[in-house]
Amino acid sequence: MQSLHIVTAYDEELQYLSKRIAAMGGHAERMVDQAIAALVGADQDLARKVVGDDTVLDDGQREIDDKAILLIAKRQPMAKDLREIVGVIRISADLERVGDLAKNVAKRVASVADGRQPTSLFRGIEALSDLALTQLKEVLDVYASRSVDTIGFVRDRDDQIDAMYTSLFRELLTYMMEDPRNITSCTHLLFCAKNIERIGDHATNIAETIYYIVTGEQMPVERPKGDKTDRIVIQADASSK
């Protein structure tokens, strides 16, 4: 992976960008983890901390954009270098979105804490976020190791996330049917689940970008199935059983 340019400053600039991506990635992983911990433990202080932390990712993305554009202007990169720089811009945008989604989950902690829902729901959300975080971790690990031959796992995991999300969706609808007083907190939880599912999608985007950086080709198209929540309908009488 190591290849050197005549101008060593160029290498340093490229390396700086990838280190910034890793730092952003670390922050995003931490924010998601803490947002879910805050949600499950109804910990409002932690939730406030997560909301505050989001500026780190916003600043990170802005800095990477500036540096990357400056680098393109100054060094006129070609081939792999160009892909690397464009990739960095895309990945930082995805990571910034992951931070926004984590922040959104954290913001809902107070509203969910008002009406306590069954623990099984929170276990489901935890399991969903474990899947999404594992996905994010593995993808960022590939960014470090550049071994894209194992990147197919991303699609497997994406299917699992979709299946889990669909199941949670159904369960939340059932609770809302049972008792209208659940609707407020269940709706917030529904958005939380959706946010986590989106985090998985961003991880998949990052995987595709990395594949492109390393190989110069688009990741082979293999249409993921997607979640099935668009077709879920629960009839009122079905909720009683």
Place this chain on the structure above:
Amino acid sequence: MIAVQAFSVLSPLVAPLAMLGFVIAAMALPLQTGRADMDHDASAQGGILPQLSAEHLAAAVTEPLIVFDQTATVVHANAAAISIFGSITAGMSLPLKFRAPEMQALIEDMLTGGVSSLAIDYVEKLPVERVYRVSASAIGHGTGLYVLVFKDQSEARRIDRMRADFIANASHEMRTPLASISGFIETLRGPARNDPAAREQFLQIMQNQAGRMARLIDDLLSLSRLEMKSFHRSGVRVDLRNVVESVIDSLAPLAKDSGLEIERNFADGALEVPGDRDELYQVFENLLENACKYGQSGERVIVSIAPSTKGPEPGIDVTIRDFGPGIAEEHIPRVTERFYRVDVETSRSQKGTGLGLSIVKHILTRHNGRLSIESELGKGAAFTVHLPTN
């Protein structure tokens, strides 16, 4: 733009690496030992120690150890580091692999701060929670190299968490049988005092409930123990054919009682994976027991072992297929969660604790394995365990 291929990153470092030998050895000594004493000790040992290869020494250290240079590029990672953190190759950028904010700060401070050593606590959440005390030190002696050593402290942390989790999980699940037992005790002392028939019936129910509590405690303890065990790959290989065969033997009476025929469909050749035999035994025992309990109506259960055809790495698939009622699609992704039950009544009547599949999943995560579940309502369910062969 001209790019030239660099020479091997390692070659200019071979000499300083050899020098690392006694420095790393010194790290094993108590921290209070001064640098001067270490140098003295080394020279007192004669000519052997300075010539010791740092790589050999690093390999002998059982804790993960990573040597890196001034640009935070990995120079060497020992076998323990690779076995725990996955592939770390020379030339990889260290902060790309360890992205947690505190690790980033540690590496940054080490490289710019001019201090000789720092230490932080570092938590890895996935795939299995691990807590490390990470210390970074400058190797000095003109090498320009630094070393990270990870000390596993997961056990202390897990014991704390286990206590909290155990209480949270157990209190909820214990309350139901406990409430029913105390209700019957009240009845036996009051209205049913002189009714032998009712007494016999109530005592039977109480015994069942007590049995349920005992099973629950067994499973909770077994899960907690697994979570506490340190995460270490020993390299011992387990013959899956042998494990599965003994599981089938031990469950033969249950299968017979349920009116089930267990069919074997084992592939030829070596069917070995690295792992812990007892833990894998528990995986197949739980899965086959489930198949016998919930697949009664299917009259047969097929156990097959075959080299895996899909998946990124070579592995072996063990599939346990029953022909019972199957699992509805919306429940499939959830069944490995603690206390998640597809049907509370059936689970209770089959003496399920709601923890069996959690245990399975936990063990498989520790083995780098996967569990996939396929099912169609009315046609039975297939639980496939995928274990990597290396």
